[in-house]
Amino acid sequence: MKLFFVFMAALLFAAAADAAPVIKEQSRITFVSRQMGVPVEGSFKRFDAEVEFDPKETKKSRASITIYLDSIDAGSEEASIEIKRKPWFDVKNHPKAEFKSASLSFFGPGRYRVSGNMTIKGRTRPAFSDFTVKERGGYRVFEGKFTLKRLEFAIGEGAWSDIGTVADEVDVSYVFSVPVQSANK
């Protein structure tokens, strides 16, 4: 039994060394959709993100993000209920959205582009995002955005696929904070 705990602790430690989970209180994922030309802000309250970042070795860096879609705030009560339903995210059958990085490229001092695969509603599509990295008070802060085309993932089917009402493009922004120490590993 004792051995088991030691084994579990070792496993946990190994996982922690592998990739650093972000500090949730200092991280966020928000988005802006457009309804009839009106920008509407929303956010995801629950997500897991693990970032392994080496400023010198982009090949060693990686990120994986999991968003729990039932934690969505789509800007209004009505919209937040609707967007979990079948024509939109179909949260019952597809509770998570995932991004897994495949490569990282260096753009300039503190500027990078991450490319990888995005899986939403059972559909996996290539995706990339430009972001900046800053060190702030012992944390490494990743800040970036990308444009998601909702129809590529069948988010908003049937009558909702009309992009004249709800635009195809959704601007997603994120901030992830990781303690520098563990991020340095």
Add this chain to the structure above:
Amino acid sequence: MSKLETGVNATANDCYTLTAVALHWTTAVLVISAAVLGIYMHELPFSPTKLRLYSYHKWLGVTIFLLALIRLAWRSAHPAPALPSNMPSWEKNAARGGHAALYAFMLCVPLIGWVMSSAHGFQTVYLGVLPIPDLIGKDKELAEVLEKVHAAFSLSFMALVALHAAAALKHHFIDRDNVLRRMLGLRGLP
């Protein structure tokens, strides 16, 4: 021609300008459309149609507000014709007060709607292209209060519109004066 010579007397000031007539009837159509739309869209289930109708309703509101400002500016340069001299003074006062209240509603109902929309977290983007800044931020409790105020003011507005129309018909069919005719762009009765 004779108008220029006679200056400001009863006959010269007997008609509304065609601009005033056009603005009045445009406003009438828009206000009634906005009211019908407002009542209809409210109970709809969440759908693309509902989103569209809400936007159209807001665009109507902004247009009505702008038209009211234009009408007030026009009216200040081209005064409305005098009320028939045989009207009792209480009726004249009621007519003036009613008209003032109609203008007040044309301005404040859209204003409350705009602030209410901001409180709900939805900016108003006129015709889908011109963003109107939010006066206040998202505030759910305030939004719910403003919803009630917007509805109460709108219903009072509609009641006053009905009274306004009834008064015009009374002038036409009972008093048999030219009050309605002149707003139809017709020449006043001799």
